[in-house]
Amino acid sequence: xxxxxxxxxxxxxxxxxxxxxxxxxxxxxxxxxxxxxxxxxxxxxxxxxxxxxxxxxxxxxxxxxxxxxxxxxxxxxxxxxxxxxxxxxxxxxxxxxxxxxxxxxxxxxxxxxxxxxxxxxxxxxxxxxxxxxxxxxxxxxxxxxxxxxxxxxxxxxxxxxxxxxxxxxxxxxxxxxxxxxxxxxxxxxxxxxxxxxxxxxxxxxxxxxxxxxxxxxxxxxxxxxxxxxxxxxxxxxxxxxxxxxxxxxxxxxxxxxxxxxxxx
Amino acid sequence: xxxxxxxxxxxxxxxxxxxxxxxxxxxxxxxxxxxxxxxxxxxxxxxxxxxxxxxxxxxxxxxxxxxxxxxxxxxxxxxxxxxxxxxxxxxxxxxxxxxxxxxxxxxxxxxxxxxxxxxxxxxxxxxxxxxxxxxxxxxxxxxxxxxxxxxxxxxxxxxxxxxxxxxxxxxxxxxxxxxxxxxxxxxxxxxxxxxxxxxxxxxxxxxxxxxxxxxxxxxxxxxxxxxxxxxxxxxxxxxxxxxxxxxxxxxxxxxxxxx
Ligand SMILES: Nc1ncnc2c1ncn2[C@@H]1O[C@H](COP(=O)(O)OP(=O)(O)OP(=O)(O)O)[C@@H](O)[C@H]1O
Ligand SMILES: [Mg+2]
Numbered sequence: 134x135x136x137x138x139x140x141x142x143x144x145x146x147x148x149x150x151x152x153x154x155x156x157x158x159x160x161x162x163x164x165x166x167x168x169x170x171x172x173x174x175x176x177x178x179x180x181x182x183x184x185x186x187x188x189x190x191x192x193x194x195x196x197x198x199x200x201x202x203x204x205x206x207x208x209x210x211x212x213x214x215x216x217x218x219x220x221x222x223x224x225x226x227x228x229x230x231x232x233x234x235x236x237x238x239x240x241x242x243x244x245x246x247x248x249x250x251x252x253x254x255x256x257x258x259x260x261x262x263x264x265x266x267x268x269x270x271x272x273x274x275x276x277x278x279x280x281x282x283x284x285x286x287x288x289x290x291x292x293x294x295x296x297x298x299x300x301x302x303x304x305x306x307x308x309x310x311x312x313x314x315x316x317x318x319x320x321x322x323x324x325x326x327x328x329x330x331x332x333x334x335x336x337x338x339x340x341x342x343x344x345x346x347x348x349x350x351x352x353x354x355x356x357x358x359x360x361x362x363x364x365x366x367x368x369x370x371x372x373x374x375x376x377x378x379x380x381x382x383x384x385x386x387x388x389x390x391x392x393x394x395x396x397x
Numbered sequence: 398x399x400x401x402x403x404x405x406x407x408x409x410x411x412x413x414x415x416x417x418x419x420x421x422x423x424x425x426x427x428x429x430x431x432x433x434x435x436x437x438x439x440x441x442x443x444x445x446x447x448x449x450x451x452x453x454x455x456x457x458x459x460x461x462x463x464x465x466x467x468x469x470x471x472x473x474x475x476x477x478x479x480x481x482x483x484x485x486x487x488x489x490x491x492x493x494x495x496x497x498x499x500x501x502x503x504x505x506x507x508x509x510x511x512x513x514x515x516x517x518x519x520x521x522x523x524x525x526x527x528x529x530x531x532x533x534x535x536x537x538x539x540x541x542x543x544x545x546x547x548x549x550x551x552x553x554x555x556x557x558x559x560x561x562x563x564x565x566x567x568x569x570x571x572x573x574x575x576x577x578x579x580x581x582x583x584x585x586x587x588x589x590x591x592x593x594x595x596x597x598x599x600x601x602x603x604x605x606x607x608x609x610x611x612x613x614x615x616x617x618x619x620x621x622x623x624x625x626x627x628x629x630x631x632x633x634x635x636x637x638x639x640x641x642x643x644x645x646x647x648x649x650x651x652x653x654x655x656x
Contacts, residue, residue: 289490291486291488291490292490292492294460294484294486294490295484295486295490295491295492295548296503296507297460297478298458298460298478298480298482298483298484299480299483299503299504299507299551299552299555300478300479300480300504300507300508300555301507302507305506305507309492309503309506309507310492313492313494314492314494316494389535390493390494390495390535390536390537391493391537
């Protein structure tokens with residue numbers, strides 16, 4: 134048993150070691166290609182220069198200003214989506230009539246891509262913050278809504294029957310059966326929405342903003358500040374990674390009861 | 398005979414008929430069923446698949462309404478599920494996100510019993526069904542037999558007067574099933590409950606029941622009502638057991654011949 138665990142641990146370490154190596158190789162090639170003139174250095178800044186630019190932007194505070202503006206937009210749009218769509222999803226999942234009526238509309242609206250609606254939002258809401266938040270909300274709402282509905286739909290009827298057999302009221306049925314049972318599906322929806330928020334954010338900022346990371350990428354490209362542009366791209370990638378990992382972790386901890394806990 | 402059987406009627410089923418109909422045809426799932434189940438009795442409903450055992454049990458437990466007739470529990474008509482009568486299902490129906498302990502406490506939470514009291518009660522029943530040491534496990538980590546024990550402990554914890562059981566041991570292997578049957582009889586004798594037990598396993602019905610209602614299908618009817626005049630604990634190999642078993646076999650073959 135002990136030996137088995139140790140073998141597993143060393144396997145895991147070997148795996149993360151390989152991951153790090155691969156990352157280093159990738160960075161090395163990226164560094165060397167422009168250095169040997171295989172790729173034009175002006176378009177493809179080596180990581181060392183990107184790193185210098187990143188540090189400079191961090192020290193000047195410029196990067197943080199753009200990052201915080203972007204985060205605020207993404208977070209606001211995403212939060213509004215979560216706050217409104219989780220309850221709506223419960224209603225649509227629980228009351229068949231409600232879903233039957235709303236389903237056609239939902240399916241149609243869902244197919245309308247968020248970015249194609251951005252001009253419409255700008256027309257109605259102006260070029261300011263609200264239109265950007267609105268378009269992020271629009272993109273983020275669907276995974277949450279649809280996953281909540283399917284989560285509620287897939288509650289095992291036998292569990293509801295058991296709970297009723299023990300005298301559950303409608304309220305405790307919701308709180309003690311429907312909610313915990315659909316939670317994994319909802320959290321998956323939340324994770325998809327969060328990553329989607331960042332994608333929509335970047336696109337919206339590229340199209341119509343004067344601040345934020347998406348804007349910075351475009352702006353620094355226009356001004357030929359190529360290392361800075363890469364620094365913004367790297368920042369976006371890191372944000373996406375952190376968001377995804379944090380939510381995967383949340384997903385795992387809240388759905389432990391679904392996996393085989395014995396193995397871990 | 399079970400030691401605790403009283404003379405008063407606990408459940409009275411009066412002319413219960415259940416029709417299932419869709420637009421093309423209708424099916425008589427139950428045809429004018431009449432039964433009386435005594436207080437403290439271990440009553441078995443035995444019959445082939447599709448004869449309406451679950452339908453009858455669901456009507457008794459208040460999950461479904463009869464098309465005609467009524468079910469009286471202690472003289473009162475039942476309209477909805479009532480925590481005084483708990484149902485144990487074949488597929489356990491335990492909550493996968495709750496630990497064993499939390500599952501057993503479920504009904505107590507619903508009743509509004511306070512945390513420490515809940516813990517104490519749950520402990521008693523977890524011990525009774527032999528799950529000490531597994532309190533913090535989630536259902537996914539348990540075997541089928543253990544899950545069924547959790548389901549049983551959860552039902553017992555709310556101290557119901559009647560336990561309705563719908564093929565509760567159908568999904569476990571034969572050896573585990575015998576062990577569970579043995580434990581159930583022990584618990585039933587200690588706790589003095591009325592149990593209505595649905596099964597299609599003849600041995601199971603004879604081992605458990607004070608009385609057995611043998612059902613036939615299409616339409617669902619009570620074919621015969623048998624006493625099991627055997628002392629407990631029963632032996633599956635003794636003569637009385639085999640004699641009753643033969644009698645029930647004959648009922649089924651007779652029925653099959655007629656078809
Ligand atoms: N909701 C329903 N709608 C239509 N027909 C139903 C419904 N529930 C049960 N039936 C029919 O009623 C009959 C009796 O079903 P029931 O589930 O009571 O059988 P059972 O004796 O419990 O069988 P099994 O041993 O397989 O569980 C069956 O023919 C079944 O098809
Ligand atoms: Mg059945």
